[in-house]
Amino acid sequence: MHTTSRLALAIALAGSAGLAYADGSVNIYSARHYDSDQALYDAFSEETGIEVNVLQGDSDQLIERIKREGEASPADIMITVDAGRLWRAEQEGIFDTVDSDVLNERLPANMHHPEGKWFGFSQRVRTIFYNPETIDPEQVDTYEKLADPSLKGKVCIRSSNNIYNQSLLASMIEHHGEEGAEQWAQGVVDNMARDPEGGDRDQIKGVASGECDVAVGNHYYYVRLLTSEDDAEREAAEKVQILFPNQDDRGAHVNVGGAGLVKGAPNHDNAVKFLEFMASDEAQELFAMGNHEFPAVESVGVDDVLASWGDFKKDAVNVNVLGENNPEAVRIFDRVGWR
Ligand code: FE
Numbered sequence: 001m002h003t004t005s006r007l008a009l010a011i012a013l014a015g016s017a018g019l020a021y022a023d024g025s026v027n028i029y030s031a032r033h034y035d036s037d038q039a040l041y042d043a044f045s046e047e048t049g050i051e052v053n054v055l056q057g058d059s060d061q062l063i064e065r066i067k068r069e070g071e072a073s074p075a076d077i078m079i080t081v082d083a084g085r086l087w088r089a090e091q092e093g094i095f096d097t098v099d100s101d102v103l104n105e106r107l108p109a110n111m112h113h114p115e116g117k118w119f120g121f122s123q124r125v126r127t128i129f130y131n132p133e134t135i136d137p138e139q140v141d142t143y144e145k146l147a148d149p150s151l152k153g154k155v156c157i158r159s160s161n162n163i164y165n166q167s168l169l170a171s172m173i174e175h176h177g178e179e180g181a182e183q184w185a186q187g188v189v190d191n192m193a194r195d196p197e198g199g200d201r202d203q204i205k206g207v208a209s210g211e212c213d214v215a216v217g218n219h220y221y222y223v224r225l226l227t228s229e230d231d232a233e234r235e236a237a238e239k240v241q242i243l244f245p246n247q248d249d250r251g252a253h254v255n256v257g258g259a260g261l262v263k264g265a266p267n268h269d270n271a272v273k274f275l276e277f278m279a280s281d282e283a284q285e286l287f288a289m290g291n292h293e294f295p296a297v298e299s300v301g302v303d304d305v306l307a308s309w310g311d312f313k314k315d316a317v318n319v320n321v322l323g324e325n326n327p328e329a330v331r332i333f334d335r336v337g338w339r
Helices: 006-012 036-048 059-072 081-091 101-106 164-193 200-209 219-226 231-238 268-278 281-289 304-310 320-324 327-335
Strands: 027-032 049-054 077-082 119-130 214-218 241-243 254-262
Touching: 027 036, 027 059, 027 268, 036 049, 036 268, 036 281, 059 077, 059 081, 077 081, 077 268, 081 164, 081 219, 081 254, 081 320, 081 327, 101 200, 101 268, 119 164, 119 200, 119 219, 119 268, 119 281, 164 320, 164 327, 200 214, 200 219, 200 231, 214 219, 219 231, 254 268, 268 281, 320 327
Parallel strands: 027 049, 027 077
Antiparallel strands: 077 254, 119 214, 119 241, 119 254
């Protein structure tokens, strides 16, 4: 049976082009690293007989590599997380347009690039976390309220070089303009409980430990803590409440994990088949559930923890906007001294 072969791609990259260009394979450069992704590739191979070769790496490194390899690049598909990174890849010119009825019908229009340069296949929500013993949920039920002076010294949020925060600020620019977004960012900086440190998980743990009362993080880090095999992590998560912001107006800020067809893909048709497979019920479940994300195809089920939260309202803005506003977001972070 065809199984995913890193060796095959390694050989191909070393110069024996035969393997990578052979009919019946597709070469994926992926900046997403979850164990479950292997099951996804295997399912595709089983269904289509197309062998999947995977090269893993950091998003920016993969973009550089594709550019460096140029026309000789074996890359057919690039997978990465966050619309800001997908946008960056598109700006670097590495994606080709895909016009597929399957993708256009299955995926919500706001979850992919307007011209089909890349597609969001899973949804992640940037949520607010709070200590229910010290915070009334009404104090923190919008992103805007994170900048309210009443939260001075109470907010934990990671550094501004993180793309998740850049995309959140990009959405604030979209809804409040540059000036409004800058005022908001300044207000959040003024409310920080500590200088930004650690990842999203550390912000949630900061609420549990009492270092802060409110935190911001992607929802799936909370699920990972809730379902952790480490007792201390589960206990920490249980002290913290999750909240989906802005339910009375635009909805919670949503981002995507996604993929695009690489320009000049040697296995073009197989690559399009792979993208279409990604929108299937089976692939949607595997891609989303592996990281406790929400499938992009709304009719596909979610895992138990997510299901227990019920429905919530999501910001309907096209996720490409998060990339378009990224450079301004980075400048604002700089101006307000958000480290
Ligand atoms: Fe993440």
